[in-house]
Amino acid sequence: MKEQALLRRSWKLWWQRVRERTVLRRPLAHIYHLIGGHIYFQTLSAAVQLDLFTLLGRRGPLTRADIAGELKLAEQPARILLLGLATCGLLRRKNGTYTATPLADQLFNRDRPRNVADVVLWQHFINYRALAHFHEALLANRNTGLAEFPGDEPTLYQRLAHNPALEKIFQDAMEAISRQSNHLLAEAVAFGQFRRLLDVGGGNATNILRLAQRHPQLKADVFDFPSVCAIARERIRAAGLADRLGAVEGHCFQDEFPAGVDGILFCHFLTIWSPEQNQALLCKAHRALAPGGAVLIFNQMQHDTEDGPLSAAMGSPYFLTLATGVGMLYTWNEYEQWLRAAGFTRVLRRALVRDHGVLIGLK
Numbered sequence: 001m002k003e004q005a006l007l008r009r010s011w012k013l014w015w016q017r018v019r020e021r022t023v024l025r026r027p028l029a030h031i032y033h034l035i036g037g038h039i040y041f042q043t044l045s046a047a048v049q050l051d052l053f054t055l056l057g058r059r060g061p062l063t064r065a066d067i068a069g070e071l072k073l074a075e076q077p078a079r080i081l082l083l084g085l086a087t088c089g090l091l092r093r094k095n096g097t098y099t100a101t102p103l104a105d106q107l108f109n110r111d112r113p114r115n116v117a118d119v120v121l122w123q124h125f126i127n128y129r130a131l132a133h134f135h136e137a138l139l140a141n142r143n144t145g146l147a148e149f150p151g152d153e154p155t156l157y158q159r160l161a162h163n164p165a166l167e168k169i170f171q172d173a174m175e176a177i178s179r180q181s182n183h184l185l186a187e188a189v190a191f192g193q194f195r196r197l198l199d200v201g202g203g204n205a206t207n208i209l210r211l212a213q214r215h216p217q218l219k220a221d222v223f224d225f226p227s228v229c230a231i232a233r234e235r236i237r238a239a240g241l242a243d244r245l246g247a248v249e250g251h252c253f254q255d256e257f258p259a260g261v262d263g264i265l266f267c268h269f270l271t272i273w274s275p276e277q278n279q280a281l282l283c284k285a286h287r288a289l290a291p292g293g294a295v296l297i298f299n300q301m302q303h304d305t306e307d308g309p310l311s312a313a314m315g316s317p318y319f320l321t322l323a324t325g326v327g328m329l330y331t332w333n334e335y336e337q338w339l340r341a342a343g344f345t346r347v348l349r350r351a352l353v354r355d356h357g358v359l360i361g362l363k
């Protein structure tokens with residue numbers, strides 16, 4: 001065999017390589033993300049579980065050997081992990097050392113105030129296996145992914161009450177999602193005008209805590225299941241706000257909303273339920289409020305053109321497959337129609353950040 005003649009020049013090869021490095025580069029990367037999404041996610045999830053981004057934030061830049069030593073990983077697994085993270089754009093490699101990219105540092109370093117490390121843990125420990133049932137859920141039109149959690153209740157929220165560790169992971173993640181924009185909700189709405197708010201499905205009180213810190217006159221209560229109210233009360237007590245904030249145990253479809261509130265807040269709550277259930281909840285809120293009262297809806301919004309954003313497209317399968325089997329991220333217009341049908345005569349809208357927005361219906 002002649003070595004010089006073994007490799008041939010090929011215009012076809014040259015042209016294909018040029019195309020893959022230019023016009024096809026982004027579309028091909030996108031397809032890789034789709035086909036290997038589970039691997040990309042597990043790469044990120046492993047880094048978050050190992051708390052690598054916090055380590056790099058405190059001690060970086062670090063070499064591969066330093067990182068392996070700190071994380072107690074053998075050399076080959078450390079190499080595989082760092083290759084994945086650098087290739088995904090989460091780490092930067094320079095002169096043999098690694099640092100987190102600025103966005104990865106902001107989002108996954110636990111020392112950063114609006115990090116979403118807990119959202120990654122929620123995706124890993126609660127959603128990941130359940131979402132493998134998506135195809136089945138589409139065909140059955142119900143939350144077949146709930147089979148991953150013991151119990152016979154129809155929603156994830158009720159089944160989490162059996163497992164305090166998972167319930168904490170869930171509530172911490174909700175808090176991290178809310179934290180992305182609830183500080184701007186507190187800016188955008190004059191909560192000082194309300195005497196007492198009811199935060200339906202208020203979880204660990206993350207939203208009323210933020211609102212009460214910004215508006216010193218505001219009084220508010222979470223309305224949620226007993227196991228969640230216990231977490232909320234503890235958070236409220238730790239924040240020293242028990243004189244203004246509280247938690248009321250209840251089931252939003254079985255119990256009336258408490259009297260004497262002039263604002264009813266639904267934070268990341270109407271995404272859980274079907275259009276008919278949302279209509280019923282907004283009618284119930286209208287009945288509970290005195291004239292002049294208001295209902296507020298705060299969550300990620302789908303564009304009225306029904307073509308995004310990504311958060312709406314990626315979030316909706318979770319509600320069908322796992323949470324309740326009936327919810328999704330609805331459009332601004334749908335919320336507005338339900339508010340008007342419930343009797344709210346004036347409806348206001350304000351877009352916030354991270355695809356969140358707030359709608360206010362005035363009675």
Ligand SMILES: C[S@@+](CC[C@H](N)C(=O)[O-])C[C@H]1O[C@@H](n2cnc3c(N)ncnc32)[C@H](O)[C@@H]1O
Nearest residue numbers: 157174175178201202203224225251252267268
């Ligand atoms: C998606 S989380 C939102 C938590 C919080 N509002 C936030 O924005 O971070 C939904 C909350 O609704 C509560 N929930 C679910 N079903 C409920 C029901 N039927 N009645 C009252 N609360 C409920 C859950 O326990 C959970 O805390």
